[in-house]
Amino acid sequence: MALGVRVTDGFGKFQTTPIAGVDRDAVIARLTDLVERQAQQVQQLIEQRNTDNLRTDVNQRQPRIEPIELVCERFRKLNPPIFEDATDPLAAEDWLRTLNNMFQYSIIPDTEKVLCASFMLRGSAGHWWDTVKSIEDVAVMTWERFKEIFRNKYFTALVRIMKMNEFIQLKQGNVTVTDYLCKFE
Incomplete structure (x- = not known):
């Protein structure tokens, strides 16, 4: 069976126009194959993530339960x-x-x-x-x-802002800290 494209006739009715040389069953089989491979890849990713999480949990330092x-x-x-x-x-x-x-x-x-x-x-x-x-x-x-x-x-917000402004206004010679930062970025 050939694969077709649905188009309207302008009056709300749809017609299916076959696409020459395209086998509908072959396309469906190909799409089914792609979906199955994607499902396998997703499963592999899930298994890999679970394995990575187990390794991370084992390697992380756990807080000691002590009095x-x-x-x-x-x-x-x-x-x-x-x-x-x-x-x-x-x-x-x-x-x-x-x-x-x-x-x-x-x-x-x-x-x-x-x-x-x-x-x-x-x-x-x-x-x-x-x-x-x-x-x-x-x-x-x-x-x-x-x-x-x-x-x-x-260390109130006002004091933090004042200290930050003080830092920004710092100079070594004639160059401000902001100018130094721009120079080295």
Whole structure:
């Protein structure tokens, strides 16, 4: 049977016009073959992805499940810095960066980072944390949330913008940092 093209006659009626030299059954068989090969390729991709995921899961460092006392003790052995109410906002950002590095190094689970960090707050920073505890449920607080409220207190958006502008305006000789960046990009 020949394959055809449906065309309208202009009055809403369709007619099938055969295409010369094209066997409809051969085209259907070819399309069926293509669909089957695509299905096989999709299946292979799914199997490969599942195999890759298994390898990744095995190779990734998993957080240790251990009592909180051991987690805190491991953290304290790294001699983390104490944070008191710093007048320099960069000191607050440095403190967070240092803790992040320590958490990564010692594989502190996310659920314990807030507890470990809050243990290092002293002076007015400790009082600030006491206030936060009365407002928020710190038992379920994420590390991201802790960093957000900490930065809002000690390294506000306005200060960040001012520091960024200060950085952009830096000059060495007569050349600004922006000019240096453009030169080396």
